[in-house]
Amino acid sequence: MEKKAENRREFIRKSGRLTLGLAIGGLGVLAASRATAGEWVWQIDPFKCNQCGRCATECVLNPSAVKCIHAFDLCGYCDLCGGYLKPDANERSTAAENQLCPTSAIERKFIEEPYFEYVINEELCIGCAKCVKGCTSFGNGSLHLQIMHHICVNCNECSIARVCPSDAIKRVKASEAYQVKGSWSKPL
Amino acid sequence: MKPKIYILLTFLLLFLSLQLPAQQQRFPKPEFDSGYEQPDPVTPEPRSGAMEYFDVAVLLAVLSLASYLVIRKRSRQGILWLSVFSMIYFGFYRNGCICSIGGIQNVTLTFFDATYAISVTALLFFLLPLVYALFFGRTFCAGACPLGAIQDLVIIKPLSMPRWLRKTLGIFPYLYLGLAVLYAATGTDFIICRYDPFIGIFRMDAPFHMIVLGIVFLLMGMFIARPYCRFLCPYGVLLNWMSKFSKWHMSITPSKCIQCKLCTTSCPFDAIDFPTEEKVTKSSRYDAKKFIIYAAVIPLWVLIGGFVGSKSHTYLSKAHPDVYLAELLIQHPELKDDPDNIDIQTFLASGKTMDILVEDARLKRKEFYTGSWILGGFIGLVIGLTLLNQVVYRRKQDYTPNRGDCYSCGRCMDYCPVDR
Ligand code: SF4
Ligand code: SF4
Numbered sequence: 194m195e196k197k198a199e200n201r202r203e204f205i206r207k208s209g210r211l212t213l214g215l216a217i218g219g220l221g222v223l224a225a226s227r228a229t230a231g232e233w234v235w236q237i238d239p240f241k242c243n244q245c246g247r248c249a250t251e252c253v254l255n256p257s258a259v260k261c262i263h264a265f266d267l268c269g270y271c272d273l274c275g276g277y278l279k280p281d282a283n284e285r286s287t288a289a290e291n292q293l294c295p296t297s298a299i300e301r302k303f304i305e306e307p308y309f310e311y312v313i314n315e316e317l318c319i320g321c322a323k324c325v326k327g328c329t330s331f332g333n334g335s336l337h338l339q340i341m342h343h344i345c346v347n348c349n350e351c352s353i354a355r356v357c358p359s360d361a362i363k364r365v366k367a368s369e370a371y372q373v374k375g376s377w378s379k380p381l
Numbered sequence: 382m383k384p385k386i387y388i389l390l391t392f393l394l395l396f397l398s399l400q401l402p403a404q405q406q407r408f409p410k411p412e413f414d415s416g417y418e419q420p421d422p423v424t425p426e427p428r429s430g431a432m433e434y435f436d437v438a439v440l441l442a443v444l445s446l447a448s449y450l451v452i453r454k455r456s457r458q459g460i461l462w463l464s465v466f467s468m469i470y471f472g473f474y475r476n477g478c479i480c481s482i483g484g485i486q487n488v489t490l491t492f493f494d495a496t497y498a499i500s501v502t503a504l505l506f507f508l509l510p511l512v513y514a515l516f517f518g519r520t521f522c523a524g525a526c527p528l529g530a531i532q533d534l535v536i537i538k539p540l541s542m543p544r545w546l547r548k549t550l551g552i553f554p555y556l557y558l559g560l561a562v563l564y565a566a567t568g569t570d571f572i573i574c575r576y577d578p579f580i581g582i583f584r585m586d587a588p589f590h591m592i593v594l595g596i597v598f599l600l601m602g603m604f605i606a607r608p609y610c611r612f613l614c615p616y617g618v619l620l621n622w623m624s625k626f627s628k629w630h631m632s633i634t635p636s637k638c639i640q641c642k643l644c645t646t647s648c649p650f651d652a653i654d655f656p657t658e659e660k661v662t663k664s665s666r667y668d669a670k671k672f673i674i675y676a677a678v679i680p681l682w683v684l685i686g687g688f689v690g691s692k693s694h695t696y697l698s699k700a701h702p703d704v705y706l707a708e709l710l711i712q713h714p715e716l717k718d719d720p721d722n723i724d725i726q727t728f729l730a731s732g733k734t735m736d737i738l739v740e741d742a743r744l745k746r747k748e749f750y751t752g753s754w755i756l757g758g759f760i761g762l763v764i765g766l767t768l769l770n771q772v773v774y775r776r777k778q779d780y781t782p783n784r785g786d787c788y789s790c791g792r793c794m795d796y797c798p799v800d801r
């Protein structure tokens with residue numbers, strides 16, 4: 194009697210195990226047939242981004258893993274920089290009250306008459322996109338946002354991507370982790 | 382005067398920028414005479430793929446060690462230290478991502494989104510613990526899961542919960558699993574990741590409310606052992622199924638149970654099944670009748686569940702951005718003039734017409750209709766089976782861990798006086 198019950202239980206267990214084993218095996222094979230060897234990371238398509246400002250506030254990290262980067266190749270090295278100076282700035286100087294950047298993260302350096310170089314201090318940048326907006330509307334759009342992968346913790350679902358109004362943040366292959374304007378062009 | 386000029390200028394430039402291809406520069410790149418070298422933008426590489434495979438190797442090692450420790454070595458101490466290691470490595474060092482629990486959504490998305498395919502490492506993270514559970518029980522929960530570990534460590538004075546309450550709350554993980562799959566399949570959201578209560582603690586950085594949630598769970602966990610594991614974890618559902626049929630599940634006693642009852646209060650999760658009493662055996666005929674009735678109403682449960690589910694599809698679909706935006710614009714067309722509503726302004730500027738948006742939203746909602754029918758039916762099935770389980774008579778003589786619910790944490794083993 195005891196023996197029989199035990200045998201029956203063992204039989205049920207065995208068939209259950211076989212069924213479940215086949216189920217996850219099947220699921221695994223199906224998924225594996227599509228799986229990619231490389232990893233995914235999140236990145237911003239700078240041509241889609243409309244500089245809404247959520248990148249600064251919605252990242253799980255504080256300050257955000259999104260930073261402004263400068264595609265120097267596209268920059269006009271303007272004295273009157275739309276990304277550096279406030280539109281109503283009263284002079285073209287490095288005075289903080291004239292700067293668009295709330296944290297003074299852009300360093301302006303004189304190169305030669307009449308050109309200036311603008312470099313982002315990543316430590317200070319909070320990814321607010323104010324400069325990007327200025328540069329995109331008045332300049333060449335060489336300043337733009339990117340997710341910096343030495344800071345980003347690569348969330349399974351990026352919390353900025355979820356709220357990005359222009360749907361600019363997408364998973365990209367880790368081997369092509371950046372979409373820097375100029376070297377990376379808009380997919381047609 | 383000045384602002385006016387600027388507004389004009391903005392419009393002019395906007396107009397121009399629409400005309401020109403995106404790459405064209407307004408101001409040409411200067412030719413430098415001073416020998417200035419143009420720097421390159423700094424783009425630090427992400428964590429290398431090899432490291433992700435290393436993580437898989439760590440997981441494999443931890444799973445094997447956990448299974449060995451609990452089944453062969455029978456060492457609670459060992460399991461405890463292993464779980465501390467996993468909490469530090471997968472939790473605090475790896476910041477909780479990627480994890481097997483969230484992997485459910487990646488697997489789902491692979492089947493529903495043609496543009497996405499899960500990476501091999503994420504797939505392994507999802508599959509390995511399940512395979513181990515099929516052979517050794519939930520050793521993943523005992524030694525490898527950082528969420529389990531952090532909850533396990535704060536258990537101080539676990540209270541025993543009545544069976545009916547445990548069984549009722551036990552429906553929630555199924556609901557959570559169903560919702561997670563539904564939201565992942567419709568490309569709406571990864572709710573398991575978004576509402577992971579402990580990730581804020583692992584990262585020591587998160588929105589305020591998530592940190593609060595994590596702390597609440599830990600405080601609660603002092604008295605209700607592993608609250609997330611027992612009443613929420615969607616991956617626990619899958620592990621539970623696997624573990625039920627596991628080949629070599631741990632046992633409380635190393636040889637033969639002597640019915641000393643010393644272990645009865647040792648499990649903080651009420652996961653020890655007691656032997657059946659004699660008098661229950663007598664009324665088994667009555668139970669057989671009940672069994673047939675309960676089994677017969679299961680299809681009814683499924684139908685009711687599916688019906689309720691389909692009724693809630695409108696509500697559930699609101700989480701999808703397209704549906705949300707379309708609804709907002711239909712109900713409050715005046716918001717189109719609100720310059721502060723970023724979502725609406727972006728939509729208006731994107732050139733997408735209202736008709737297309739509404740059509741997109743309608744299709745999404747249709748997906749939700751089908752999805753919530755299935756989700757509801759699934760929950761109905763779970764309720765029906767849970768009830769049926771209550772009247773199934775299983776003859777049992779010894780004190781044994783419930784294979785589905787037991788986390789293989791090994792606490793009870795230390796209470797058993799029987800020598801090997
Ligand atoms: S949330 Fe999207 S649109 Fe807004 S700044 Fe970030 S990438 Fe740009
Ligand atoms: S304005 Fe914002 S995005 Fe630009 S450099 Fe400053 S902090 Fe970064």
Ligand code: SF4
Pocket residue numbers: 235251252253254257258259340344345346347348350351352353354
């Ligand atoms: S993936 Fe996470 S850490 Fe990275 S940018 Fe998005 S929210 Fe921030």
Ligand code: SF4
Pocket residue numbers: 482521522523526527528529530609610611614615616617620
């Ligand atoms: S039940 Fe879920 S959260 Fe708990 S230990 Fe298992 S997998 Fe981790």
